[in-house]
Amino acid sequence: MTEKGGQQARRAALLCQNVRFGLYLDCRRRQAKALEYRQLPDGTHSPEDCADFIRHSCGIQSRAELDHNDTARAMLERIVADYQRWERQQRMLDQIAGGMA
Numbered sequence: 001m002t003e004k005g006g007q008q009a010r011r012a013a014l015l016c017q018n019v020r021f022g023l024y025l026d027c028r029r030r031q032a033k034a035l036e037y038r039q040l041p042d043g044t045h046s047p048e049d050c051a052d053f054i055r056h057s058c059g060i061q062s063r064a065e066l067d068h069n070d071t072a073r074a075m076l077e078r079i080v081a082d083y084q085r086w087e088r089q090q091r092m093l094d095q096i097a098g099g100m101a
Contacts, residue, residue: 004064004067005062005063005064005065005066005067006064006067007067008063008066008067008073008076009062009063009064009065009066009067011066011076011080012051012054012063012066012076013051013063015050015054015079015080015083016047016048016050016051016054017047020087021050021083022043022044022045022046022047022049022050023042023043023045024083024086024087025045025049025050025053026040026041026042026043026044026045027042027086028086029044029045051063054076054079057075057079058071058072058073058075058076058079059071059072059075060072
């Protein structure tokens with residue numbers, strides 16, 4: 001029987017379609033692998049790459065499992081929290097840079 005995805009699966013799908021989430025993964029990968037921007041420019045992660053990242057990180061085969069697997073759902077929560085923290089940092093950096101102009 002195939003599990004049907006619910007709210008968490010939809011949440012993950014929307015996250016994967018968010019261009020900013022792809023930029024977050026670009027930045028995260030550069031930091032983790034000590035890469036320069038020219039080696040991994042912004043816009044490298046596609047929506048499918050984002051979905052692969054979520055499935056791999058959550059240890060699932062399908063985003064539908066997020067609604068039926070507490071461990072996977074907890075990992076999605078961590079991913080979202082880390083992404084939101086990055087977004088706040090980016091806004092703060094944008095404000096600082098904007099104030100210096």
